[in-house]
Amino acid sequence: MKKLLFLVIPVLILTSFTESKAQYDYNWAAGFRIGEPLGFNLRKYFQNGDRAFDVNVGTYGLIYNNDRRYNNGEYKTAGLMIQGIYIFHTAIFNRDWAHAYYGFGGQINSRRHFPDAWKNESIKSVSKISLGPTGTAGVEFKLPNQQIGFFIDAGIYLEALPSPFFLNAQISGGLRFNLVK
Template sequence: MKKLLFALTTIFIIGFSTDTFAQYDYNWAVGFRVGEPLGFNVRKYFQNGDKAFDINIGTYGFIYNRQRRYNAGEYKTAGLMIQGIYLWQNQVFNRDWAHVYYGFGGQINNRSHYADILKNEKIDHIKKISLGPTGTAGIELKIPNQPLAFFVDAGLYIEALPSPFFWNGQISSGLRLNIIK
């Protein structure tokens, strides 16, 4: 289901985007996202707003996938996540208030792992640091005459270390305040 949702979202966004570049008057944006990941978002716009870099700091596995099989054990709690993604943006329907974006980057997570082999020992869990590539695609709608924008995006994180090819779908929405012209 998650793969289908990601594929449909990507097809929709790319299909309705145009070759016109976003003309952002702002250089920076800060915001809050709800979903996976849940947390704080900082975006730096480059050139005419057609490229950007997102930094997300927040939780990993808080809203969904909190209890999930993982590497001969399971995750039972949420963890800390730091994510950096380079983005490309385009206007939708030649409207300045609607933009689609897509991009790729990396993600680092810190989360407690409850391994099956540890159940007979005094230690019941161990902290795991994981990292891997991530991709996202989304749509951003600016509120007219305001520096606020609402966004919805979906993506995929594929762990490279320590458990290669463990994947997690990521869907979130939120508000961003555009600052610093």
């Protein structure tokens, strides 16, 4: 619960600074993120400019959380992750170059799991597919007179299947190139 408050409160504070809506003139943006998740990011801005949809494809557990307890065993490897998040964003301090955003969506992961039984038996690892809801909040800054923006965000993934209520913090930053006006 404390982690969730840590994410929600800063976004509420940042978005309360302005009444104006974010008016991005872009339709698509593509980039990469470093952290958790690590990989490719594609963003589709919607017509009003204050909403978007993010698709992230990359690794899950590569940078951190690759050696932790999970479902009567351990994770010891990184896996593939696909994430879709519906984003709400708004300008900070009425500036078009600074935006705060938050959103909610879903995440699917594929990762190898090492049950505790592998220490005593011939079972080495089990491939796991997991899914659950995810949320994120962050800030994005666009460079003046450029199509490039950088961002930092944090979020949480709450696994629903196969291990309900398994939590994983997700923190990353990266670059996004605004492609189509």
